[in-house]
Amino acid sequence: MTDRHAENGYGVLTEPATLTIERLLPGPAERIWGYITDSDLRRQWLAAGPMGSEAGSPFELTWRNDELTDPAGERPPGFPTVHSMPGEIIEIDPPHRLVITWGSTGGVTFDLAPQGKDVLLTIVHRRLGDRSLMLNIAPGWHMHLDILAARLRGEQPEPFWDGWTRLRLDYDRRLPA
Known part of the structure; x- marks a missing residue:
């Protein structure tokens, strides 16, 4: 991990409106790439949805966070059980880099x-x-990255919503007001 990123897996603001988060995961890179681009693998830690293999390919991600862990924990009020969002591949260089659009934000790399x-x-x-x-x-x-790391290591992840709620309090203290 680089020194510009927080310890213990916390994301940091690397620009005023840019979150950067890192994880050291058991390789090889092709294995991690599969968990990012293959719908069946990605749905185990993030969101399902087939994804093309070239720039310009549209896709739709569907989150079912209640299904990521058993138990799921208590979902906070206002969060739907299913959420979908369209996107597009902007850049792809397997198994090194993927850049996608992400809802109304500037995208994810x-x-x-x-x-x-x-x-x-x-x-x-x-x-x-x-x-x-x-x-x-x-x-x-x-x-989501904690769940990915647990899956890759063959471990049981913390219930998604319990972890999210705990982490939201942490990030409320860590991110500038």
């Missing part, structure tokens, strides 16, 4: 860098316009 037997996954989520959006997205990425 996934970079994979081998580190011995492990892979450093860096996610950069741009144009998170207001603090309330950041306080939903930062703990979301954090918890």
Whole structure:
């Protein structure tokens, strides 16, 4: 991990409206790439939805956070059980980099860098316009990545919503007001 990023897996603002979060994951890079681009693998930690293999390919991601862990924990009020969002692949270089559009924000970049037997996954989520959006997205990425790391290591992850709620409080203290 680089020194510009917080310890313990916390994301940091690398620009006023840009969240960067890193995870060192058990490799190889092709394995992690599969968990980012293959719908069946991605739905185990983030969201389902087939994704093309070239720039310009549209896709739709569908979140079912209640299904990510058993138990799921207590979903906070206002969060739907299912949420879908269209996107488009902007740049793709398997198994190193994927850049996609992400709803109304500036998009998300996934970079994979081998580190011995492990892979450093860096996610950069741009144009998170207001603090309330950041306080939903930062703990979301954090918890989703905790689940990915647990799945890759064959471990049982913490209940999604319990972790998200705990992390939201942490990020409320960590992110500038």
